Amino acid sequence: MMRELWNSLKEWNDVMDDFIGSVMFELFGATFVGIPSASLGKPLSVLTKMIAGAYIGANLYTRLPSLLSKKAQVRYRLTNSFLHSGLFLTIKRRDIGDGQIKEVRVFPKINDVKIASKLTEVRISLPLGMAPEMIQQREWAFQRTFGDTTQLIEDSPGHYRLRIPAALPDSFRYDYEQARTILERTGGFPVYVGESSEGPVAINLQKTPHIGIVGVTGWGKSSLLRIILNSWLRYYSPDRLRLFLADLKMSEFGMYERVPHVEGRVAVRKHEVRSMLSEVHEILLARQEMFYNAGAIDQEEYEEMTGEKLPFIVVAIDEVAALRKETEIHDVLDDIAAMGRSLGVFLILSQQRADKEVIDGRLKNNLNIRIAFRMSDELNSRMFLENGLAAKIKVKGRSLVKDTTDLLETQTPWLDTKEARAMIAEIKDKYRDHRKKPLLVKINGEVPQDVELNAQDNKDLLDLVMQLQSSKKDWIFPKEEEEIS
Numbered sequence: 001m002m003r004e005l006w007n008s009l010k011e012w013n014d015v016m017d018d019f020i021g022s023v024m025f026e027l028f029g030a031t032f033v034g035i036p037s038a039s040l041g042k043p044l045s046v047l048t049k050m051i052a053g054a055y056i057g058a059n060l061y062t063r064l065p066s067l068l069s070k071k072a073q074v075r076y077r078l079t080n081s082f083l084h085s086g087l088f089l090t091i092k093r094r095d096i097g098d099g100q101i102k103e104v105r106v107f108p109k110i111n112d113v114k115i116a117s118k119l120t121e122v123r124i125s126l127p128l129g130m131a132p133e134m135i136q137q138r139e140w141a142f143q144r145t146f147g148d149t150t151q152l153i154e155d156s157p158g159h160y161r162l163r164i165p166a167a168l169p170d171s172f173r174y175d176y177e178q179a180r181t182i183l184e185r186t187g188g189f190p191v192y193v194g195e196s197s198e199g200p201v202a203i204n205l206q207k208t209p210h211i212g213i214v215g216v217t218g219w220g221k222s223s224l225l226r227i228i229l230n231s232w233l234r235y236y237s238p239d240r241l242r243l244f245l246a247d248l249k250m251s252e253f254g255m256y257e258r259v260p261h262v263e264g265r266v267a268v269r270k271h272e273v274r275s276m277l278s279e280v281h282e283i284l285l286a287r288q289e290m291f292y293n294a295g296a297i298d299q300e301e302y303e304e305m306t307g308e309k310l311p312f313i314v315v316a317i318d319e320v321a322a323l324r325k326e327t328e329i330h331d332v333l334d335d336i337a338a339m340g341r342s343l344g345v346f347l348i349l350s351q352q353r354a355d356k357e358v359i360d361g362r363l364k365n366n367l368n369i370r371i372a373f374r375m376s377d378e379l380n381s382r383m384f385l386e387n388g389l390a391a392k393i394k395v396k397g398r399s400l401v402k403d404t405t406d407l408l409e410t411q412t413p414w415l416d417t418k419e420a421r422a423m424i425a426e427i428k429d430k431y432r433d434h435r436k437k438p439l440l441v442k443i444n445g446e447v448p449q450d451v452e453l454n455a456q457d458n459k460d461l462l463d464l465v466m467q468l469q470s471s472k473k474d475w476i477f478p479k480e481e482e483e484i485s
């Protein structure tokens with residue numbers, strides 16, 4: 001009871017603070033703090049105070065509604081952050097009262113505040129004589145005031161925009177329709193990565209290829225992989241999407257075994273990953289030749305020229321750090337990272353840390369989409385995102401998504417394993433009789449354009465692939481003189 005009373009008193013006190021601050025701000029603008037009224041010269045003092053009183057009264061009367069508005073609150077909090085971070089110039093002026101020279105502070109000018117349900121934007125311009133670095137080096141102060149994902153953007157020299165995204169909910173359920181809508185709207189080869197305060201987020205992998213997911217254990221990496229894969233499996237047919245999955249923790253990807261979009265078995269041992277990647281490498285080289293022969297520079301152009309749609313190929317590896325000593329594997333990953341975009345082959349690599357002992361610099365540089373859940377410390381976060389914000393994440397499933405330009409705070413919708421399995425069962429059922437085109441069957445160096453397999457052949461081929469993989473052998477192709485019966 002006492003605590004509640006105390007809390008409401010504190011709340012009231014905060015509101016009053018904000019209110020009084022807003023009044024002062026609205027009346028005197030962002031240009032002056034320190035009003036020199038206390039030291040007014042005797043003869044002028046009464047008169048000036050009367051004028052000031054009348055001015056305050058008139059302003060209060062006309063501006064009261066706007067003083068209580070959210071915009072005024074934003075202005076007040078921003079001015080406060082200018083003040084506390086030292087973002088002002090100190091200039092000398094003559095006091096109108098006593099004629100003495102006094103120091104006054106000149107703050108950046110807040111030109112405009114726009115508040116929408118999902119985003120607040122503030123336009124700021126610098127006063128004459130203020131160096132741009134002064135504001136650029138104080139993004140931290142705005143983040144402290146308005147939240148970690150606040151961004152300062154330079155619109156033109158001396159003119160800045162502060163983007164303040166609305167707060168995200170801590171947890172909400174996965175809704176496929178929401179994912180589908182944004183996948184459709186994004187186009188290319190989109191990946192759905194969660195919800196930001198501005199709505200659902202999808203990124204076109206054809207433009208920004210390869211994803212790195214990092215975060216300490218238990219903060220949402222697997223749950224993100226689940227929503228990425230499940231959204232894709234429902235959105236694409238196996239003729240448009242093929243997955244090569246490796247799960248070195250032997251936990252998350254088990255549920256995707258025998259899904260028609262998934263090639264072979266999920267690799268759980270290093271030698272299985274090696275053999276899986278040698279297959280992907282074959283595909284990479286074959287596509288390279290195929291596109292070259294057709295005179296196409298990438299998958300998009302090849303499809304346009306030939307009218308033939310090829311499947312997007314994704315290699316997803318959960319806990320890639322377990323492979324850090326496997327140079328052969330890393331060579332293939334490097335090749336995919338470097339050439340994969342144009343050939344329609346993409347990587348999703350997930351791990352707990354991002355330092356160079358775990359993932360080499362070249363590979364990391366090619367992971368154009370970086371998604372960080374909570375990270376162990378600022379240094380690690382800086383290495384991955386170029387800022388320390390991921391170490392401050394306090395909500396499970398909350399991540400920072402950085403593509404080549406933007407940094408967005410997102411929340412992964414929650415899809416529990418039971419629901420994910422139910423979705424997968426429906427997908428398996430939907431494609432039960434689907435005749436999947438083999439991704440690549442290399443016979444005597446030829447890549448057949450159209451191989452029709454019936455359901456039994458398809459199953460036999462799949463069983464053979466699985467046998468080969470589980471017997472730890474690499475691909476076996478028939479010798480030149482052998483006939484295929």
Ligand SMILES: Nc1ncnc2c1ncn2[C@@H]1O[C@H](COP(=O)(O)OP(=O)(O)OP(=O)(O)O)[C@@H](O)[C@H]1O
Pocket residue numbers: 170171172215216217218219220221222223224373396397398411412413414
């Ligand atoms: N998007 C989310 N919304 C709500 N809760 C979540 C979300 N993501 C994760 N959690 C909570 O965090 C727990 C751990 O999540 P998850 O297994 O995805 O973490 P992880 O980073 O993959 O961990 P590990 O590396 O151990 O596999 C979940 O069981 C769930 O309770």
